[in-house]
Amino acid sequence: MMTAQVKEVIVPEGYEGFSTQYESDIALLDLVTPFSITDFVLPCCIDYDTTTSVLPAGDATVVGWGYTEKRLYAGVSGTPSTTLLEAHLPLINNRECRNKDDKFKPFVTYDKFCGLYQNSSGPQPGDSGGGVIVRNGDLYYVIGVISIKPTYSNEFGAFTSVGTHQNWIREAIRNHLRR
Template identity: 40%
Template sequence: GLGTAAPDSNPLGAYACLSSGDWSPELPRCTLQCEPLVKPHVMFKCEYNSAEVNCSNYMRPGTVATYECDLFYTLNNKLVRDDNHCLEEGKWLLDPPQCEPDCGVPNPLVRNVTLTVAHGVDTKDVLEFPWHVGLHMRNSSAGILEWSNHCGGSLISPHLVLTAAHCVHRRDEFIRLDKKDLIVTAGKYRRDFYETEKHQQFSAVKELIVPKAYSGFHTKDAYDITIIDLEQSFEISNYVLPICVKIGNIDLENTEGTVVGWGYTENSSFNNGQHGVMSPILYKTYLPLMTWEECRQFMRRPPYNPRDHSTNNFLDHLTPDKFCGRFVNGSGPQPGDSGGGVFVAKDKKWYVVGVTSLKDRANTMAALTNVGFIDHQKFIRETMTKYRRNQQ
């Protein structure tokens, strides 16, 4: 730390050695001071002898510091004290706290939404789900390069996005997309990349992190999960906020999951082999969830036909690392909604429990990559640790 002497202890600046062996005046005693308190997203308040002092300067022993996190941030250790003390040896009693982005907090600006994913509900332009992001791909049309919405994703930290692995591959050739051909948008209500919105943010892609076990159609779309590391961290607000990642498996019994997206709507005839209408705005719908085992039994219930190629193809791709969401009145994720999260609310917070992977042709069931699957938990945990950024 830094040392100081008492002010005006010797205005002449001279000292005499007396016959007694003492100095006159008495030599000053240097006091070690504590380091300044400066930490991202932490607001400090410091007092010395009941008077406020600047926390960004060195401070004397006896200084007391209190702190709180910026808006949209929370202490990473809930048990930490909310005060700190500068000790005589020039060290703080405790290490400075770490504030991390809060997660899964509903946008407080949301009011009742109006009824109108297919047959879904308008999420309103106040962004009820501020963790949902758009993944846009660069296309060349008539020699003109343009960005178009390709998939969805879930923000799990200011710079990490959880999505589906097939969203970052060319399906037919199983070729990884060039990261330069992808861009991620947050804070958007409208699908159109070029329609400017007040709270929107953009970032290029720094890295695509895909599980080694993913091989697309070759392995029946198992391990259909990916994390995107963004070039630039998003600024956290009511409109852009990470969602919490569910640790461990969730009890799916009597559980309803929420999915959102800009995919095909009820005006689409996609299931008849024709491309239809993509939603221009963000829609949500609710899916009763069921386990992998329950889903397979449900799909094989009468009048199941063992020769039904469509159902069998869906069952082939319903790998053990997935669970299902059942369509209700034809409402469920469609092409264009892939990569978006499956959200569940618990204890006033939202958690991502799945990633939209695929659906059956008859719009009966959606297969969702299980975030709680042990391999996926390890993948997410290790990736978030490896790619952690200190400036958060």
């Protein structure tokens, strides 16, 4: 497994975690040393022309080493995966997601879209911060970041939209490169 030291974590100014229902739950990592591109470590693009109002057709892919669905109790405990797992999820927009669950609705902030779990398979605790990836031709695009799911359900999860935060991403990169 490849690892890298993080020099700096760059977060939006308004991010305050749970107190704001994980609105703006996105960050950029400045690495001490960049990863080398290999057959197993490939770049992902950001499509600066995309917004959350138009989600790509087809499923998105998420990967992680978080807790597995096996032996989960109320979404909080379980068995951490020893291998990188992947799930393919149909996507739904913010409005559809907010209508899925009244108790979870406050966490589907303006910058979220959701993925529907297949056979209870999808991101679990420990997967937060991972990318939500789609393929377009030979290129892969990060369209979201794994954010939060209802602790009492394995039906769907909410993702922070890269498209909603594209101006912040550009500005953060621009400011960081000036240092």
